[in-house]
Amino acid sequence: MTRSLSIGLLGLGNVGSALVRLLEERGAEIERLHGVRLSVVRAAVRDVGRSRGLGLAAGVVVADARAVVRDPAVQVVVELVGGVDPSGTLVADALELGKPVVTANKLLLAERGEALFALAAQKGVALRFEGAVCGGMPIVRLLREALASDSVVSLHGILNGTTNYILTRMTEEAGSAGRRAEAEGRSIRSTEGLALAPALKEAQAKGYAEADPSLDLGGGDAAQKLCLLARLAFGARVRPADILTEGIERLTPADLAAARELNSVVKLLAVARLTRGRLDLRVHPAMIPRQSPLAAVSGPFNAVEIQSDSLGSTLLSGQGAGGTCTATAVVADLIDVGRPGGGALDFVPGRDIPAVPRAEIESSYYLRFTVDDAPGVLAAITASLGRRGISIAALHQRDRQQEGKDPVAVVILTHRAQEGGVQQAVAEIDAFPTTRGRTQLIRFEG
Amino acid sequence: MTRSLSIGLLGLGNVGSALVRLLEERGAEIERLHGVRLSVVRAAVRDVGRSRGLGLAAGVVVADARAVVRDPAVQVVVELVGGVDPSGTLVADALELGKPVVTANKLLLAERGEALFALAAQKGVALRFEGAVCGGMPIVRLLREALASDSVVSLHGILNGTTNYILTRMTEEAGSAGRRAEAEGRSIRSTEGLALAPALKEAQAKGYAEADPSLDLGGGDAAQKLCLLARLAFGARVRPADILTEGIERLTPADLAAARELNSVVKLLAVARLTRGRLDLRVHPAMIPRQSPLAAVSGPFNAVEIQSDSLGSTLLSGQGAGGTCTATAVVADLIDVGRPGGGALDFVPGRDIPAVPRAEIESSYYLRFTVDDAPGVLAAITASLGRRGISIAALHQRDRQQEGKDPVAVVILTHRAQEGGVQQAVAEIDAFPTTRGRTQLIRFEG
Numbered sequence: 001m002t003r004s005l006s007i008g009l010l011g012l013g014n015v016g017s018a019l020v021r022l023l024e025e026r027g028a029e030i031e032r033l034h035g036v037r038l039s040v041v042r043a044a045v046r047d048v049g050r051s052r053g054l055g056l057a058a059g060v061v062v063a064d065a066r067a068v069v070r071d072p073a074v075q076v077v078v079e080l081v082g083g084v085d086p087s088g089t090l091v092a093d094a095l096e097l098g099k100p101v102v103t104a105n106k107l108l109l110a111e112r113g114e115a116l117f118a119l120a121a122q123k124g125v126a127l128r129f130e131g132a133v134c135g136g137m138p139i140v141r142l143l144r145e146a147l148a149s150d151s152v153v154s155l156h157g158i159l160n161g162t163t164n165y166i167l168t169r170m171t172e173e174a175g176s177a178g179r180r181a182e183a184e185g186r187s188i189r190s191t192e193g194l195a196l197a198p199a200l201k202e203a204q205a206k207g208y209a210e211a212d213p214s215l216d217l218g219g220g221d222a223a224q225k226l227c228l229l230a231r232l233a234f235g236a237r238v239r240p241a242d243i244l245t246e247g248i249e250r251l252t253p254a255d256l257a258a259a260r261e262l263n264s265v266v267k268l269l270a271v272a273r274l275t276r277g278r279l280d281l282r283v284h285p286a287m288i289p290r291q292s293p294l295a296a297v298s299g300p301f302n303a304v305e306i307q308s309d310s311l312g313s314t315l316l317s318g319q320g321a322g323g324t325c326t327a328t329a330v331v332a333d334l335i336d337v338g339r340p341g342g343g344a345l346d347f348v349p350g351r352d353i354p355a356v357p358r359a360e361i362e363s364s365y366y367l368r369f370t371v372d373d374a375p376g377v378l379a380a381i382t383a384s385l386g387r388r389g390i391s392i393a394a395l396h397q398r399d400r401q402q403e404g405k406d407p408v409a410v411v412i413l414t415h416r417a418q419e420g421g422v423q424q425a426v427a428e429i430d431a432f433p434t435t436r437g438r439t440q441l442i443r444f445e446g
Numbered sequence: 447m448t449r450s451l452s453i454g455l456l457g458l459g460n461v462g463s464a465l466v467r468l469l470e471e472r473g474a475e476i477e478r479l480h481g482v483r484l485s486v487v488r489a490a491v492r493d494v495g496r497s498r499g500l501g502l503a504a505g506v507v508v509a510d511a512r513a514v515v516r517d518p519a520v521q522v523v524v525e526l527v528g529g530v531d532p533s534g535t536l537v538a539d540a541l542e543l544g545k546p547v548v549t550a551n552k553l554l555l556a557e558r559g560e561a562l563f564a565l566a567a568q569k570g571v572a573l574r575f576e577g578a579v580c581g582g583m584p585i586v587r588l589l590r591e592a593l594a595s596d597s598v599v600s601l602h603g604i605l606n607g608t609t610n611y612i613l614t615r616m617t618e619e620a621g622s623a624g625r626r627a628e629a630e631g632r633s634i635r636s637t638e639g640l641a642l643a644p645a646l647k648e649a650q651a652k653g654y655a656e657a658d659p660s661l662d663l664g665g666g667d668a669a670q671k672l673c674l675l676a677r678l679a680f681g682a683r684v685r686p687a688d689i690l691t692e693g694i695e696r697l698t699p700a701d702l703a704a705a706r707e708l709n710s711v712v713k714l715l716a717v718a719r720l721t722r723g724r725l726d727l728r729v730h731p732a733m734i735p736r737q738s739p740l741a742a743v744s745g746p747f748n749a750v751e752i753q754s755d756s757l758g759s760t761l762l763s764g765q766g767a768g769g770t771c772t773a774t775a776v777v778a779d780l781i782d783v784g785r786p787g788g789g790a791l792d793f794v795p796g797r798d799i800p801a802v803p804r805a806e807i808e809s810s811y812y813l814r815f816t817v818d819d820a821p822g823v824l825a826a827i828t829a830s831l832g833r834r835g836i837s838i839a840a841l842h843q844r845d846r847q848q849e850g851k852d853p854v855a856v857v858i859l860t861h862r863a864q865e866g867g868v869q870q871a872v873a874e875i876d877a878f879p880t881t882r883g884r885t886q887l888i889r890f891e892g
Binding site for chain 1: 468472475476478479480481570576582583584587588591592593594595596597681737739742747749756757758759760761762763764765770771773774775777778780781782785786787788789790791792794
């Protein structure tokens, strides 16, 4: 009963190498359990000369990716090159030739997925991508298959392991500093806790962050993943540029300490919610209640919480993508491609769902103003908010030392308000001569 | 491109009715998204006369289940009758006829799954059962597909929503009572908190527990589910009788209060763990650390935490099975059956993996002895443990009132020990003339 599937592998980096090793280690067991023999018959890399110690037979590794795609011996193409070009062309070529493709390339799918999925359906072959979104947990399968009979209402995710590790560490240190301050009967100082830069260094030392972490820190990586999830959950045609994206770069220990006092934690949250036929899509730091399931997702882990009509709440969590996790997801896809039916799926063109205009997003807000400690400053801030109908739930002034010398932090929590008014007020306040730094804004969610 | 799949439905109870309603409500959307038209063309029920207000066409509902299976118009059989007989025969008949089957019958699969899966494979048709194990979360798909390329090491689950609701309520009340006692500067009394009987009544009033809750409370329901999970995770051929199964019937508010003091919560935990080629399978109340992800799974929710070689830890949680959840899982399976390839899977015969002998299970233990408050009693208890090499991590005496009058509770926490020795010691101590009630034993896990 054993079928065999000959793989043409594009890219032998972190994930590609892990894939080759995984097949070496578990290939026999996969064949026994799933009746399919998976073997890499061609692998394309930029630098053929570099030995990789992967035990691939002589002649398997070549430089010409297009030749791998076209090689008649190759039955399925695994694309692990990344980027949009030439990956997009290579994937399209494979599909044109009637070869199924497994990819872990979220950017490619976020940018060109629509055309590629249509082509795959037209050719009747599979285009699988579990490894493209949080390789450590099977969120693609969950949305595509398990929720096939259900209707998703909203989705909240922690989609980036690097930032979740950094925020977990900053939260831990804010907790220690807060407990220390409580024990000493004083308020926490803005100098206590862990700042972003050393937390990032820690993450880099542990291999959780890349040398250039900007795509992670800025929320771009999470936004790419959210595109794919929104496509699966709502059939929505979305590109990263459509998503309100804010990163964690401006978070300070003071924000984490404030979250702790509000019985919340700060997460880089990806939100997709369908409300009255409009789609609310965003990636930004958010304060979420400490008791919520996502608050417990710590370190380099990812998680998605889905609300759907029939099932209510479903939560999936797992390791953020590392080479081995992503390779495991790729192999799971290959096993599906090797099943009778070949893993091909129907294609329904994506819909353009109108977005909730940014100004109409509703939330409650944490606002931290950095202002002169002078008479009238507070009155001007509260008046600016009040003119836009934003009502204040709480107000604290922090770091007051010697009157009139250093700037002070004024923290305001608002009741539920519309983003437009809040942004206007913040812009107005930031232009006050008494404002000494850009205002920090963090939304509450859940 | 639309395919159509004509369903013969066996059973129109809670799940069957929910299935018919789900197809009415979402059938068109499922057809649009997945290219398959699902329609119930025959439904077998015991009492045809009873109107169900389900809008099934005249003549669809009949009394003869075998006729439904054999009806040439029926392309797929959905078995929602429950029990082993006649369901087993009906499922086998359908498979013999080359018709795929979707079932939510965990008992049938736990008892006769091996033969039925072999038959399905021989006939090349699908036998799907996502609804049989925790319908509210796609754990079958997760284990079968997402982890197809990985190797599972262990699995910890909260598999029964009824008991989890009860334990959540008892934990909440133990928390309130504990905080009250702390505020008043005294220890908690054994009469405080919520006992099992009223917690069960609450669960019944909310529809979370059946009139006869013995299969839930006794752990039997969780053990049936664990059989199926162990089959998926380890390929192990297991029947419910092979699983060490203890229920929550003997838990008291004092145990929940003790858990709180130990920074733990009590859960009815299902454990499957492969250690050195042997399988440790059990369902019993366990104390787990308050910070562990499973501790946060509250109310009628289910969850499974899986440790695997490549992915590390994966957690899935969702609502415990209700009619709608299970029907949603059944429809997801039907959509798979309707895909090209028909959802048929390879079959690998289950393995008989030797069990870890009960006496060799290792854990640390919470032991609550009910004894006379007399000189020498404590010494005899600790000596009995000591003779078996069980070392004591902590010891508390509770409820001491007037010396010598009422029995007192002695709570002992052990270091890691083997089950055999602990059970021997407990049996010996329970036979002491100074022992006034059966000793309570709760294992620590995680």
